[in-house]
Amino acid sequence: MKEVKGKYHLERLGITTLEPELIVDGSILDSSRVIEAIRGLITKTNIRIKDVALSLSGHSSVIIKRVSIPQMSEDELSESIKFEAEQYIPFDIEDVNLDFQILGLAEKENMMDVIIVAAKKDKINEYVTVAKEAGLSPVIVDVDAFALENMYELNYEVKPDENVALVNIGASMININILKGGVSVFTRDSAVGGNLHTEALQKEFTITYANAEKLKQEGSMEGISKEDVTAVLSAASDDIITEISRSFDYFRDTTNYENINEIVLCGGGALTGGFVPILSERSGINVKIAGPLKNIHIPESFDKEYLSKVEPLVSVAVGLAARRLGDK
Numbered sequence: 001m002k003e004v005k006g007k008y009h010l011e012r013l014g015i016t017t018l019e020p021e022l023i024v025d026g027s028i029l030d031s032s033r034v035i036e037a038i039r040g041l042i043t044k045t046n047i048r049i050k051d052v053a054l055s056l057s058g059h060s061s062v063i064i065k066r067v068s069i070p071q072m073s074e075d076e077l078s079e080s081i082k083f084e085a086e087q088y089i090p091f092d093i094e095d096v097n098l099d100f101q102i103l104g105l106a107e108k109e110n111m112m113d114v115i116i117v118a119a120k121k122d123k124i125n126e127y128v129t130v131a132k133e134a135g136l137s138p139v140i141v142d143v144d145a146f147a148l149e150n151m152y153e154l155n156y157e158v159k160p161d162e163n164v165a166l167v168n169i170g171a172s173m174i175n176i177n178i179l180k181g182g183v184s185v186f187t188r189d190s191a192v193g194g195n196l197h198t199e200a201l202q203k204e205f206t207i208t209y210a211n212a213e214k215l216k217q218e219g220s221m222e223g224i225s226k227e228d229v230t231a232v233l234s235a236a237s238d239d240i241i242t243e244i245s246r247s248f249d250y251f252r253d254t255t256n257y258e259n260i261n262e263i264v265l266c267g268g269g270a271l272t273g274g275f276v277p278i279l280s281e282r283s284g285i286n287v288k289i290a291g292p293l294k295n296i297h298i299p300e301s302f303d304k305e306y307l308s309k310v311e312p313l314v315s316v317a318v319g320l321a322a323r324r325l326g327d328k
Contacts (some may be wrong), residue, residue, distance in 0.1 A: 001296065001321040006155065008322065009297045014045035015310060020055050020171060020198075020209065025191050026123070031130050038134035050137045054127050057144035057175050057189045062121040063089050063096075064143065064187045065116045067104040077102065078112070089118045095140075096120055103183060115184065116141060122176065140323050142254040145177040145187040147319030148266060154322055162261040165285070167244060169170040169269025170241060171195045174240070174315075176247050179258065185253045190243045192270040197275075200236035201229070203282060217224035219273040230274055237275055253292030264289040266315035292318040 001008045016037050022030045041047075055060050065088040069077075077084070081100055086093050096118040103113040124141055131138045148166040156164075160181040169174040169281045172193045178186040194216070201212040204223055216233070220226040248260060263285050269275055270289045280287040293307060 003319070007297055008295070009280045010293065010299065010302065012042045012045045012047050013302070013307070015313060016044075018171075018211070020195055024172065026061050026173065028057065028126055028130060031126075031133070034130055035134045038131070039135070042135070045071060049117065049226065050135070051139045051325075052131060052136045053129060053140035053142060053323045054138050055142040055144045055147045055316060055320055056119055056123060056127065058123075059174055059189050060254050062143055062189070063091065063118045064145065064248055065089070066103075066113060066185065067116060068108060068113055071110050071112045074102060083117070084114075085116050085118060091120065093118075095122070095273075097124060097169060115210070117146075119143070129247050133155045138321070139325050142210070142320060142323060143187075143315050144173075144175040145186070145189070147316045147323075148175060148177050149179065149184055150319035150322050151290070151292045151315050152264065153182065153267075154266075154296070154318065155291055159261075162180050163258055165248070165263045166266065166290075167259050167269075168266040169194055169240065170267045171198075173242060174269075176244070176292065178251055180258075185255070186247075188247045188250070190247065192240055192243050194240075194272060196239055197233055197236045197272055204228075204232045217271050217273065233272065233274055234278060236280060237272075237278050240269070241279055244279070248251045260285050266292070266312050268313060270312035273311075290315045 002011050016032065018037055022028070022033055028034055040294060052153045067088055077100060081095055081098050086096050089096065099117045101115045103115060106113045109263060119141065119303060128138045128271055129143070148168055152166055164180065166177045170193045172191065172195050174190040174193055176188045177184055184304055197216050198209060198212045201207065201215050202209060209213065211221070215224065217219050263279065263283065265276060265279070265287055276287050276289065290312045293311055296318070298304065298307065
């Protein structure tokens with residue numbers, strides 16, 4: 001994306017599918033095939049820019065903590081961030097890269113609210129190495145949950161008194177970021193995702209992974225009825241929705257039972273047949289499918305019908321594309 005006079009313009013868009021065994025629980029298990037997939041996508045989309053923003057997720061790789069600490073300047077916190085973080089981060093502090101964002105004054109006098117993020121150095125190096133070997137130059141490493149927040153800020157009007165849950169259901173990971181008045185108050189990653197739907201369809205109908213992915217989105221195919229597909233998807237949705245509900249319950253427990261006013265659903269889960277009404281019914285919360293390209297200028301050369309089909313899949317990518325070197 002390119003920014004012109006405060007408006008973002010879409011320049012290139014490409015999506016490629018990775019086999020499920022290449023990246024498991026956020027760890028790259030077959031880097032050569034991932035590198036090959038990235039190179040193929042670059043060639044296909046004719047992208048010439050080398051600088052890229054990456055993002056990580058997963059509780060074994062990234063820890064995000066919102067904490068209240070004594071008031072100090074940003075420079076002072078930069079000096080003392082290791083000491084402050086050690087109290088909240090369950091990793092060896094020498095094994096992580098740290099960053100923070102001051103959110104503002106806390107309710108307690110002389111205190112301020114801060115988000116501290118710790119990412120495992122070995123996990124960052126894993127992703128950076130793959131990007132470099134694919135011919136790219138990583139300049140920003142972000143977190144999926146915050147990339148979703150960037151996407152939301154670009155496309156939606158913030159309502160000061162509402163809690164909005166950004167829920168990104170990827171193939172093997174769910175990222176949740178709950179915003180209160182547009183500011184992150186709760187984040188959580190869970191190691192389940194849309195592959196549960198795909199695997200259930202594969203098993204039930206004895207079909208390939210590729211055909212199960214297609215069936216998941218289209219709802220039926222020759223020899224397989226829509227009713228049978230709906231039944232399988234509904235059963236597989238239980239585990240995903242249970243995981244989302246657990247996160248919501250934990251949020252409510254830690255915030256004096258505040259309500260969640262809306263779910264903005266991103267990722268492949270938003271495209272799975274019948275999933276949106278099931279999630280809305282089981283959670284009791286209105287569910288909206290994310291529109292990450294809503295406020296972005298789309299040139300006439302793009303296939304609008306294709307974009308409307310895949311739009312929820314690019315939610316994290318749009319949030320990353322809006323990042324610039326040196327921003328926060």
